[in-house]
Amino acid sequence: MCKFFGIAMFCVVLFLGITHAESLKLIAEEDVPKSVRDLYDGFDPDKEPLEVKVLKEFEQDRVIIQMLTFTVGKFKGVKSRISGFYGYPRDAKVRVPALIQLHGGGQRAEMRSVKYAAQNGYACLALNWGGRPLEGSEGLEGTDWGAVDATQKGHNSHYGSLMPDQLTIDQFESPRNSNWFLIVLAGMRGVSFLQSQDKVDADKIGVFGHSMGGKLTVMLTGADNRIKAASPSCGGCGAAPKPIRQWASSGVRPLRSPLYHQTIDDAQYLKEIKVPILYLGPTNDFNGILDVMYANWRNLRSKNVAYSVTPHMNHRSIPEHAISSILFFNDHLKGKFKFPSTPKLQVQTKGTGEMAVAKILPEMGRLVEKVEVLYSNDPHILTRFWRTEGAEKVNGHWEANVPLLGSMKPVHVLANIYYRLETEVEFYPSKRNVPNTFGVSTEMKTFRPEPGNAKMRAPVRVIESNFDSYEDWYRLEWNNPNWWSAYTRKIKDPMHIAPVGSNLVIDVKSEKGGAIFFEIKDNYWNAFPQKPKGNYYARVDFEGSSDWQKISVSLGDFKPMDDRTTSPLRSWERVTELGIRGRVAVVRDGKRVELPERSSKYRWPEPREFKNLRWEGGKYLSP
Structure with a gap:
């Protein structure tokens, strides 16, 4: 009897010891958090030792950089540790503001982000939540989530799911099972790390991130009141509110579980944010969906909300907009720049x-x-x-x-x-x-226009008469003589739709000659629901000349760019985007093939002279 009692007492003590050592309290299913505040209630990011381990320290361009790891917490009896880069200006004489950088999906913590921040007078911590090996980390320890997993490679399902599995904290539906929740905890511990550094002004910490890092930026800012300024990029807009979801063909994502939207969705975190915040992103982003962002950001409690929106792009910003982020921090963390209020x-x-x-x-x-x-x-x-x-x-x-x-x-x-x-x-x-x-x-x-005020306008055949400004286009790798490209959605506009049976024509001037590629994105992002979609290219080789030459392609000239596009391009009717390119990469039998094969022969440096992009032949059908 005494022996049994002793064993029982030992088990109780062991259980209590494990429970006490856990970073999160044990909860029952009926106590599952139902709000953002409840979700983080009871988690003290300063309570447990960080156990920082500096793996490397070096200097680059007057910036001191450390590669390090620290403990996020103890979950299910095992410590979770995260790696990253920490840097600061070598010549800083006083404590400086600090930034946390949260990388995007499929990426890793970037040394260049730390250098960029430090060269602008900030300390910076880039957190490697995704677990990929860091630059220069061969043979060194990295991110190890332990008994849980917040990575795309090991637990990708749980950016959307809250259901239990062997890698989750709770064994019932719970927001604490979400990868996002774990990464926010890591971010909160990152704030604690920065506040402990003798180079950092602990009261002036900001956060920025792109794509998934944009969502995390909003979540961390909403969850941790030690963050004093934020700039999410291409993320952090939340789920579409009901009026937008009701639009026919709006392009927004379907809803997840009710509990997800109460506790994990960005829209709930936005309601908690009181500090200055700048949204950085383009008009046509797939992740930071513009209309949704504007709608949900009206619920911010901050009195200082700014936007910097690049025209036409998807998931990137041009320099004139990208630079707004550091200028915004310079105002709200340094007080050394006056960032304009939202006009x-x-x-x-x-x-x-x-x-x-x-x-x-x-x-x-x-x-x-x-x-x-x-x-x-x-x-x-x-x-x-x-x-x-x-x-x-x-x-x-x-x-x-x-x-x-x-x-x-x-x-x-x-x-x-x-x-x-x-x-x-x-x-x-x-x-x-x-x-x-x-x-x-x-x-x-x-x-919405008043009834009878909006008169129908007849479409025109000329899509672009000159290419002086590329105002209606976005350009990628424009300085690259091989991989340059320019894209427009103008051919989706009712004013520029194609006549039935027409050819796509452009005038080109090039003394060297070479090859030009047209790319068609047909029904991209499911713009026309329940209709076929695909990605196509057409190649035209031409001789060099000092005169303008006419280049023409028909529907039949286009070929699938990858194995997912299984049917031919039969109509211009659902084309959502047109590209003009110097080279393309296509997929054949699962293998990447670059065209033209001999890139050196087809170099086409600036200036590239185009004019009169237009439709020829065919006819418009009566409305």
């Missing part, structure tokens, strides 16, 4: 109602270099073509006409204000030179 935008119908007027009232008017108004009535957010109108200065504000587009669909309007940059700032090496201006965006306004 006011007013939209009113004009005269007979066939035209609206966008009125923009930016502050710091002496620094305004140009103002552009973007507008569209396409309900599919991801493949929407945004028309552009340059605004003119009128009595201290800026105005642009917004022609109504010939339907009763809601019209979406926003404006970009480009300010002259008059301060020294370092920029990402990958972005090349520091731009002369930086872009700040208004909120987006949506209105």
Whole structure:
């Protein structure tokens, strides 16, 4: 009897010891957190020792950089440790503000992000939550989540699922089973790490991240009030609210479980944020869906909300917008730059109602270099073509006409204000030179034309008469003589749709000659639900000439770019995007093939001369 009692007491003591050692308290299914505040209640990021281990320390370009690991917590009896880079300016004489960088999906903590922040006067911690080996980490320990897993490689299902499995904390549906929750805990411990560093001003910590890192930026900012400024990129918009989900063909994602949307969805974290926050992203991003972002960000409690929206891009920003993030931090963490407040935008119908007027009232008017108004009535957010109108200065504000587009669909309007940059700032090496201006965006306004005011306009055959500005395009690798490309969604616009049976034609001037590729994205992002979709290319080789040459392609000239595209391109009707390229990479029998095969023969450096992109032949059908 005594022996049995002793064993029982030992088990109780052992259980209590394990329970006490856990970083999260044990809960019953009926006690599952139902809100953001409940989810993090009771977790003290300062309570347990960080057990920091510096694996390497070195100096690059006047920046001291450490590769390190520290403990996130103890879960299911096993410690979780995360790796990353920490850096700070070598010559800092006083404590400096600090930033946390949260990488995106499939990526890893970046040394260059730490250097970029330090060269702008910040300490920076880049957290390697995804677990990929760090640059220069061969033979060294890395991220090890232990008995749980927050990585895409080991537990990818649990960015959406809250259900239990062998790698989750709870054995019932719970937000504590989400990968996102674990990474936010790591971020909170990262804040504690920064606050413990003698180079860091503990009261001035910000956070930034791209894509999945953008969502994590919003989550960490909403969960941890020690964060004082934030700048998510291409993420952090939350689930679409009901009015947007009800649009036909809006392009938004389906909802997850009710508990997910109460505790993990970005929209709930936005409601907790009181600090300055800047959204960085493009108009056509698949992850930071523009209309959803604008709708949910209206629920922020912060009095200082800013936007910087790149036209036409998907999942990246041009330099004039990308640089806005560090400038925003320079204002709100350093106090050494004045970042403009979000400009006011007013939209009113004009005269007979066939035209609206966008009125923009930016502050710091002496620094305004140009103002552009973007507008569209396409309900599919991801493949929407945004028309552009340059605004003119009128009595201290800026105005642009917004022609109504010939339907009763809601019209979406926003404006970009480009300010002259008059301060020294370092920029990402990958972005090349520091731009002369930086872009700040208004909120987006949506209105529905009055019945009878929007007159139908006949389509035109010319898509682009000249390529002086590429205003309606986005360009990638434009300085690369082989892999340059330019894309537009203009051919989806009702004004530029193709006549039935027409050819796509462009005039080209090149003394060297070579090859040009057209790329077609058909029904991209399911813009036309329940219709076929695919990705196609057409190649045209041509001789060099000092004269303009006509290049023409038909539907039959296009071939599938990959094995997923199984049917031929039969119509221009559902084309959502057109690309003009110097090279393409196609997939044949599962293998990547680059065309042209001999890239050196087909180098096409700038300037590239194009004009009169148009439809020829065929006919428009009567409406």
